[in-house]
Amino acid sequence: MKRLGLFLFITAALWLFWLVFVGNLDPQEMLVGAVAAALVTLLRSGQPCLLENVNFLNPRRVFMALAYIPYMIWAIIVANLDVARRVVQPRLDINPGIVRIKTRLKNPVARMILANSITLTPGTLTVEVSGDDLYIHWIDVHAQDSEAASREIAAGFEKYLEVIFG
């Protein structure tokens, strides 16, 4: 049952991509797309899938996943303006360094999204991952202590990801 759900989910996602690329809703295109998507999903079904342990059917998780998108966009805008301000100042206003932060997330997909979210918001850049530790290059270090840095860099994202990936 779970495998079937995963199969349908991946097929539907691939089919959606196909339709967007094709750009029209001609029945012929839709049929070929559906067959191709199912075939591709079938061919990779033997391999382990990152989404295997994720349950998307919980409404609270779906809500948090949708809420994550505007949160992320807002974080990107704020951080971009911050870096832009640093770049144009006559004296470079930077205080760079690599700090270690600890994550509470256990799910590997959640960790990947956390690391990518941190990298995506300018000012912080994930350099290395080791166990529960993430090493972050920070353009303006104002907390060298691991715990304070974790709060400042990761806590906002973790709040969402903890719910989404349970």
Next chain:
Amino acid sequence: MAALDIIGALLVLLGSLFLFLGALGILRMPDLYNRMQTGTKATTLGNMLTLVGLGLLEPAWLPKICLIILFVLITNPLSSHALARAAHRAGYPLAAGSVTDALREDEQAGGIEPGSTACQVRDPGSDPQPEVAE
């Protein structure tokens, strides 16, 4: 739809401003890591704004443009992480004014176990550290 055209053009302009600032940052920043902060990521917003503006100018392209933005959002952090990680492993130093390098300290203390993210990497200790030109 003149209003849509104007908003689209303004977004493209704003996007190119951010792309310009990203390029300026590459020139001004003192070391590779800081350059990557601006060069690969101040451009995220520039990319997104330019693409959304383009989508407003040509509404028929909007679905594909959303896909492009999605791909940029997925691949951009992956590549910047890979570059920064490779640079740090090759021993590329942080700029002189840097405050702390927890990763170097932990590496020297022997506490780092690379590959916990299920990717196989060569043990950097087994081959000589490459010299980094100043």
